[in-house]
Amino acid sequence: MEELLRILEELHPEIDFNTHEHLIDDKILDSFDIVTLIAEINDEFDVSIPAHEIVPENFNSAKALYSLIERLKDED
């Protein structure tokens, strides 16, 4: 989780990703951020997030995103 928070903070240092739960709905993460994020996650966690998983529920909070990474790791 720390690693994920580090990646997110690099993108938007002004946001507290521990508490924010509406990253997509509040338009903090845009499509460019999401693509950068997925590339970083791919490198750091060795997990590829397929396009159909790019939905607000998976990207609205760091916690949701971490759950997605864990789920995809298990599926692998």
Next chain:
Amino acid sequence: MLFTSYSFILFLCVLISLYYLIPKRLQWKLLLLGSFVFYFFSGWSNLLYILATIVSTYFIGLKIDELNRKQADYLKENKEKLTKEEKKLYKEKIKAKQWSWLLACLFFNLGILAVVKYTNFAIANINSVLSIFRMTELSFVNIILPMGISFYTFKTMGYIIDVYRGKYEPERNIGKLALFVSFFPQLVQGPISRYDDLAQTLYQEHSFEPKTFSFGFQRVLWGYFKKLVIADRIVAAVLTITRNPEKYDGIYVLVGMVFYAIQLYADFTGGIDITIGVSQMLGIEVKENFIRPYFSKSIEEYWRRWHITMGTWFRDYIFYPLSVCKPMLNLSRFSRNHFGDKIGKRIPVYTATLVVWFTTGIWHGSSWNFIVWGLLNGIIILISQELQPLYEKFHQKVKIGDTFGFRLFRIGRTFLLMSSLRILDCYRDVGISFKMFFSMFAKPDLKPLIDGSLLKLGLDMADYIVLIAGVILLVSFSLIQRKGSVREMLSAKPAVLRYSIYIVLFFTVLVFGAYGIGFDSNQFIYNQF
């Protein structure tokens, strides 16, 4: 059959009456029949194209699902026998088969779209190369673009990709799938609905709800007002200016640019108002396609508020899959290792953005004008993304704040920027478009604005008065809309006031509508895409 034709009004009256009279379980079947009748009147041969799309997508959807079931059964039967690795291999094998079916569906349907829409464009480009070598040029082919093909093909391809992704199960009733693809209010110019948004409401049984029906009717009336009173009136001046570039340059280009922005907005959102309103009269909910786009403060925001269903389609089915696919991620890693983090991170985003905007451009029309228009949109979005840190620094130093004046400046800037790009929609080729754009700066003579020249563009004083009143009404409506639904607000007003407004609007459309012969006014701009 245009939305703005007597035959459409007659068709709608008959269809809606029958819709609420027949048993409710037959309603969706009547809509299917109505949609095919509507499409038939646009040319019977068009029916063959849409049928080919429906049938191919239906069977391939079922095939993909059959493979899912086969996989589930096999894994269940052999749960104990198979190792994790074997299960993974089996799943990959099934996925590969599903991928082949998906590709077949995409190639077939996008192939039809490509052939009917781009053959002559390709021939024109080949001919320009052949002419350099003084070789015999190819003759153009006579293909009529089936109405709405870009819209229904994208709608259907979204459906099959979602089925492949396992987002939902395929529709097992071919009639119901046919209705989703051919639902008549959306055939002409979208919105490009998603199956999971539309299917439920489309196949449901609907009782007559006076309030919903009346709201739908009001929306249709508002759509006709935009289309007939504003768009079809102002088009005369737009055409005069843009078809005679040698005569109308300089300040006229700015006038044409602003007029075209008004025309396009009134035309396209008016058409969508009719679509959503007609659907609502049938009890069917269709997602919004616009959120007051001309109030956007940046080009990115504009594209989130203009033709939303097209933008999200490109985002979900092209931008994301392309930018997060394995080859792209590998390319990104390679570039990061060789050219540093900054460049490497940008490769997927830049590539996918340019591909999306190239596709958006060519989707709008088979000409270089649209391709250049699309790419310029993409390039400006990328530049503004790159300039973001600079803006932030500037705002830290110069405390402008989120004042009304600054917001207005940003809205005006975005409007002018988008209108400038749309010059490419209007002129016959890219060269002329750029020449006209630069003529605004080269010939900054404002005299035509005040010496009566504007009255020689095909609009007289009465037309200008109607247009100014119409635009004031549009802007006021949008401003009120920010606080909530205008129709809800109206419904809370006393009946006398409410009905007076409806009657005035109705007669405004009747009296001030710019009708052509036999009430067959201009085609909607987006019909041609």
